[in-house]
Amino acid sequence: MTKKPENPGSAGIRVLKTRIKKKSGLKESSRRWLQRHINDPYVQRSKADGYRSRAAYKLIEIDDKHHLLKPGMKVIDLGAAPGGWCQVAAARTKSTAENPHVVGIDYLEMDAVPGAPVLLMDFLDPDAPQKLAEALGGNPDVVLSDMAAPTTGHKRTDHIRTMHLCEVAADFALSVLKPGGHFLAKTFQGGAENELLSMLKKNFRSVHHVKPPASRDESVELYLLAKDFKGREAGPPSGGSERPVDVSKDLSARSDSEGPGDAEG
Ligand SMILES: C[S@@+](CC[C@H](N)C(=O)[O-])C[C@H]1O[C@@H](n2cnc3c(N)ncnc32)[C@H](O)[C@@H]1O
Numbered sequence: 268m269t270k271k272p273e274n275p276g277s278a279g280i281r282v283l284k285t286r287i288k289k290k291s292g293l294k295e296s297s298r299r300w301l302q303r304h305i306n307d308p309y310v311q312r313s314k315a316d317g318y319r320s321r322a323a324y325k326l327i328e329i330d331d332k333h334h335l336l337k338p339g340m341k342v343i344d345l346g347a348a349p350g351g352w353c354q355v356a357a358a359r360t361k362s363t364a365e366n367p368h369v370v371g372i373d374y375l376e377m378d379a380v381p382g383a384p385v386l387l388m389d390f391l392d393p394d395a396p397q398k399l400a401e402a403l404g405g406n407p408d409v410v411l412s413d414m415a416a417p418t419t420g421h422k423r424t425d426h427i428r429t430m431h432l433c434e435v436a437a438d439f440a441l442s443v444l445k446p447g448g449h450f451l452a453k454t455f456q457g458g459a460e461n462e463l464l465s466m467l468k469k470n471f472r473s474v475h476h477v478k479p480p481a482s483r484d485e486s487v488e489l490y491l492l493a494k495d496f497k498g499r500e501a502g503p504p505s506g507g508s509e510r511p512v513d514v515s516k517d518l519s520a521r522s523d524s525e526g527p528g529d530a531e532g
Pocket residue numbers: 319320322323345346347348349350351352353372373374375388389390391413414415416417432532
């Protein structure tokens with residue numbers, strides 16, 4: 268009888284476990300992080316299912332509930348590496364290597380995902396919007412952003428940087444989305460995001476926060492989901508008179524579970 272080949276994911280987890288044992292010099296906090304990572308059921312599942320990241324399940328869970336991705340849709344994935352969201356978006360929109368309609372961008376190199384070419388560049392580079400439009404060959408139906416700024420260890424700084432990425436992503440979505448399109452972006456709880464929410468509410472028919480089960484309870488991470496873009500003829504993105512938005516009301520109104528704590532990567 269032939270021996271069943273070992274799942275490459277299980278091998279990876281075994282290597283990590285050995286490293287934790289061997290690296291007695293590892294800082295306690297890093298040891299705890301690694302231990303939590305390898306014991307995480309989503310990490311184990313992602314290895315078994317062939318996903319590049321546990322983050323893939325966040326998009327799967329959000330899409331299962333809110334129905335954003337459909338076959339044939341054009342999708343832009345901001346902050347794509349290592350590629351979990353690209354894999355999910357390509358599979359659900361039926362984007363293929365021959366006819367790709369999912370395009371990602373990240374400044375970190377990653378292995379190619381069939382059906383989802385990824386631009387190796389900083390999204391904050393002024394040329395990025397043009398390059399993304401060229402690579403996609405038209406306007407997207409969905410703009411996804413899982414971008415997170417590299418952590419500095421200073422929570423406030425990390426928070427401000429990631430919120431800035433979310434705001435730039437929202438401006439981009441407003442300038443490229445097709446009418447009826449959707450925008451999903453990582454954000455953090457407790458930020459001064461009234462202005463952003465107000466701008467999204469003017470331009471989309473439904474805006475709320477979601478916290479998929481795969482997003483760790485102890486993480487301040489949340490996703491902003493803006494559905495059904497009204498279209499650019501609805502007026503300039505931040506034009507008109509602004510009305511104050513009660514963020515706490517918005518958070519409690521969302522349908523998914525939530526939990527306070529640190530940001531997750
Ligand atoms: C949480 S990871 C994304 C995980 C991804 N959704 C997945 O499923 O594999 C965040 C990514 O955002 C990228 N990122 C952060 N700032 C960026 C920027 N200015 N331009 C491009 N990518 C950026 C990081 O390099 C990182 O790979």
